[in-house]
Amino acid sequence: xxxxxxxxxxxxxxxxxxxxxxxxxxxxxxxxxxxxxxxxxxxxxxxxxxxxxxxxxxxxxxxxxxxxxxxxxxxxxxxxxxxxxxxxxxxxxxxxxxxxxxxxxxxxxxxxxxxxxxxxxxxxxxxxxxxxxxxxxxxxxxxxxxxxxxx
Amino acid sequence: xxxxxxxxxxxxxxxxxxxxxxxxxxxxxxxxxxxxxxxxxxxxxxxxxxxxxxxxxxxxxxxxxxxxxxxxxxxxxxxxxxxxxxxxxxxxxxxxxxxxxxxxxxxxxxxxxxxxxxxxxxxxxxxxxxxxxxxxxxxxxxxxxxxxxxx
Amino acid sequence: xxxxxxxxxxxxxxxxxxxxxxxxxxxxxxxxxxxxxxxxxxxxxxxxxxxxxxxxxxxxxxxxxxxxxxxxxxxxxxxxxxxxxxxxxxxxxxxxxxxxxxxxxxxxxxxxxxxxxxxxxxxxxxxxxxxxxxxxxxxxxxxxxxxxxxx
Numbered sequence: 001x002x003x004x005x006x007x008x009x010x011x012x013x014x015x016x017x018x019x020x021x022x023x024x025x026x027x028x029x030x031x032x033x034x035x036x037x038x039x040x041x042x043x044x045x046x047x048x049x050x051x052x053x054x055x056x057x058x059x060x061x062x063x064x065x066x067x068x069x070x071x072x073x074x075x076x077x078x079x080x081x082x083x084x085x086x087x088x089x090x091x092x093x094x095x096x097x098x099x100x101x102x103x104x105x106x107x108x109x110x111x112x113x114x115x116x117x118x119x120x121x122x123x124x125x126x127x128x129x130x131x132x133x134x135x136x137x138x139x140x141x142x143x144x145x146x147x148x149x150x151x
Numbered sequence: 152x153x154x155x156x157x158x159x160x161x162x163x164x165x166x167x168x169x170x171x172x173x174x175x176x177x178x179x180x181x182x183x184x185x186x187x188x189x190x191x192x193x194x195x196x197x198x199x200x201x202x203x204x205x206x207x208x209x210x211x212x213x214x215x216x217x218x219x220x221x222x223x224x225x226x227x228x229x230x231x232x233x234x235x236x237x238x239x240x241x242x243x244x245x246x247x248x249x250x251x252x253x254x255x256x257x258x259x260x261x262x263x264x265x266x267x268x269x270x271x272x273x274x275x276x277x278x279x280x281x282x283x284x285x286x287x288x289x290x291x292x293x294x295x296x297x298x299x300x301x302x
Numbered sequence: 303x304x305x306x307x308x309x310x311x312x313x314x315x316x317x318x319x320x321x322x323x324x325x326x327x328x329x330x331x332x333x334x335x336x337x338x339x340x341x342x343x344x345x346x347x348x349x350x351x352x353x354x355x356x357x358x359x360x361x362x363x364x365x366x367x368x369x370x371x372x373x374x375x376x377x378x379x380x381x382x383x384x385x386x387x388x389x390x391x392x393x394x395x396x397x398x399x400x401x402x403x404x405x406x407x408x409x410x411x412x413x414x415x416x417x418x419x420x421x422x423x424x425x426x427x428x429x430x431x432x433x434x435x436x437x438x439x440x441x442x443x444x445x446x447x448x449x450x451x452x453x
Contacts, residue, residue: 034261035273041294049274110336122337123351126431129277143343173420185412186424192445197393200425280428
């Protein structure tokens with residue numbers, strides 16, 4: 001395999017290990033229910049829909065723009081814990097509760113966070129309601145070779 | 152490749168074989184239109200949005216909680232036909248038509264089905280309408296090495 | 303690796319190359335904001351939510367059915383630029399703003415484009431609003447071995 005950058009499924013010791021790794025990096029928000037923050041499977045990292053919860057207080061950030069930024073930062077922290085940058089996002093899905101009001105803010109925040117890009121493919125839809133009557137949720141998928149893989 | 156658990160794309164006999172395998176396991180609901188139940192591609196299993204249709208009668212289950220459970224079971228059957236358990240879910244996306252009414256039921260059913268977990272990352276949104284004016288739909292992605300792979 | 307059809311992560315010259323490749327094939331619509339049309343990561347191709355924008359004029363196609371077809375064609379062009387056909391779709395997610403009005407049109411168009419299939423797994427939901435007050439958006443994921451891979 002020398003010379004390629006392929007990452008095997010896992011550096012598993014034996015076949016009984018799970019196929020999917022659950023992520024709970026330090027500094028992240030705390031999932032409170034029947035869900036987790038993210039998973040890694042092979043070279044793919046799947047992050048749960050993130051909202052603008054402050055990991056220090058576990059409360060929603062007050063200002064709308066700050067809250068949207070916080071949601072992206074929550075996603076970023078989980079991705080980075082697995083070696084993936086924002087530029088390693090393969091796709092994001094954005095859910096807002098008001099397209100005309102929040103889409104421009106999403107664009108501004110993405111410009112701030114991604115800089116010169118490249119920006120990932122995006123799907124953005126306005127839905128009826130999010131949990132906690134929130135205004136914004138982002139679901140990101142990332143790609144990064146596994147740590148310890150034989151690249 | 153000895154000692155790794157990597158599953159190659161496919162044990163294909165020749166390059167004309169399709170990249171994506173369509174799934175139609177025994178006992179599953181019958182897709183009635185221009186869609187299929189699921190696909191496998193490499194080590195990933197993609198299940199279509201599942202609703203609470205009883206595979207025996209092809210009708211929606213009556214009781215709300217039972218219907219939500221049935222939707223998860225329909226997803227589970229397809230995943231298991233490819234060797235993936237609920238713990239091998241990399242992500243689920245949950246669509247409900249009433250967040251306050253159905254989210255608690257979703258939590259209860261997940262607790263019942265996943266037990267001690269780990270629970271997958273979840274995105275949950277309230278949408279305007281589902282097909283057949285249904286109340287709940289779940290879309291799951293899974294990860295499991297291919298059968299017959301050289302692990 | 304002889305005899306398998308595995309495609310390595312990338313034929314990268316050195317490890318500093320990005321994990322995710324941004325797609326911008328000729329003839330495609332032009333992304334106007336903080337997003338791109340698609341990505342390839344490993345053997346997976348992720349296409350952004352596509353709407354019925356005419357790539358020649360960058361304007362929405364007028365007729366409803368034609369517009370839905372155009373959205374699918376926009377997705378198809380991006381997938382095909384990476385060697386994936388519609389039959390290589392692992393999943394599509396369809397967002398409409400009127401389930402009863404547009405779902406039958408989606409079925410007709412899919413029949414037209416996919417022919418005898420196989421059709422991919424589909425999730426279809428009615429949302430409140432799409433960008434530009436559009437009526438239909440489709441998000442596709444595809445699977446095709448990388449060009450230049452050692453198959």
